[in-house]
Amino acid sequence: MQDITVKTATVQSVIHCGAGAFESYAHRLKERQLFIVTDSTVNKLYSHLLNSVFGESTPKFVIAAGEKSKNTRNLLAILQKMLESGMHRNCCVVAFGGGVVGDIAGLAAALYMRGVHLVQIPTTLLAQVDSSVGGKTAVDMDGVKNVIGTFYQPEEVIADPRFLSTLPKREIRCGLGEIIKHGLLNAEIFKKLKENEKRLTNLEFLEEVVYSNIAHKAKVVTEDEKETNGLRKTLNLGHTTGHALELLYGKLSHGEYVLIGTYYELQIARKYGICGGQYAKDVEKLICKVLKKVPSFDGIERAADLAVHDKKNDSELISVIVPKCEGECAEIKLNKEDYKQYLRQISDNLRG
Numbered sequence: 001m002q003d004i005t006v007k008t009a010t011v012q013s014v015i016h017c018g019a020g021a022f023e024s025y026a027h028r029l030k031e032r033q034l035f036i037v038t039d040s041t042v043n044k045l046y047s048h049l050l051n052s053v054f055g056e057s058t059p060k061f062v063i064a065a066g067e068k069s070k071n072t073r074n075l076l077a078i079l080q081k082m083l084e085s086g087m088h089r090n091c092c093v094v095a096f097g098g099g100v101v102g103d104i105a106g107l108a109a110a111l112y113m114r115g116v117h118l119v120q121i122p123t124t125l126l127a128q129v130d131s132s133v134g135g136k137t138a139v140d141m142d143g144v145k146n147v148i149g150t151f152y153q154p155e156e157v158i159a160d161p162r163f164l165s166t167l168p169k170r171e172i173r174c175g176l177g178e179i180i181k182h183g184l185l186n187a188e189i190f191k192k193l194k195e196n197e198k199r200l201t202n203l204e205f206l207e208e209v210v211y212s213n214i215a216h217k218a219k220v221v222t223e224d225e226k227e228t229n230g231l232r233k234t235l236n237l238g239h240t241t242g243h244a245l246e247l248l249y250g251k252l253s254h255g256e257y258v259l260i261g262t263y264y265e266l267q268i269a270r271k272y273g274i275c276g277g278q279y280a281k282d283v284e285k286l287i288c289k290v291l292k293k294v295p296s297f298d299g300i301e302r303a304a305d306l307a308v309h310d311k312k313n314d315s316e317l318i319s320v321i322v323p324k325c326e327g328e329c330a331e332i333k334l335n336k337e338d339y340k341q342y343l344r345q346i347s348d349n350l351r352g
């Protein structure tokens, strides 16, 4: 078990990472006034554990599992229950679940009485390697992802691999989407992924890479908490196209769409002569190890209309972070028509 620290101008967040982290750190939270937020799937699996660690009388809000729950209605309902439960300024919100739980619970913690304590206990691979670290909190509105949110750092994150063993295969693929993204930004992680291509979904291997992924993200967030100097923006690799496809088609998991987005954006980087050769082939191979087949999409050009409204853009141009070479990425800014055309061509090639 190891600790990783995220230090920003205003707070220090400690991430307890590794086997035994839950056992060692969750019990200590009992001394505080707690409010648990979780989802229906996680609650079914772990309500017994939550009751035994935190006690049955600890107030808990259970959202329905799935991205659709990340909405303003649930956000207000959580705040309402916090108020009804008599939560005071010194209370602590415990986000126990995956990315959706972390995002909405984090935002509730940021808003309640202008901000109360927050502890993230991520139970999915995606939440452990990405969303629980770095303080992004949000809900979606009118089909726009993460449009209402704030940066709000958790005081502690407890990332314990014990929760990964109950994850369905799709959730593992979902987390691998963000792990491969980190691999394209960090040469050491990339090397590890390439060397272990045959055991990417193996739990022992995942336990090993969770630490290096959290460490990468913690370093980025420490240097650029609020995406002001461009470093944190690199974490959007694969996400411009991935988010748009997720909103349009929505059948796969977030991480799978990130991988598909990464594949499409890699082809755009090839067209621009930014990425190529053996490295581009290695990236494709890694993506295909997880996805088996990268899909084509009917009507994919509609993704451009969504991407233009993405909050990652600071103008009418669409910002796309693409892989460049080992450990390095680049930003391309595309106009809507060019982006549409590239997406259509890449999708047609996949069909052909």
Ligand code: GLY
Pocket: 130, 131, 133, 134, 136, 232, 235, 236
């Ligand atoms: N998931 C990207 C970020 O936290 O910045």
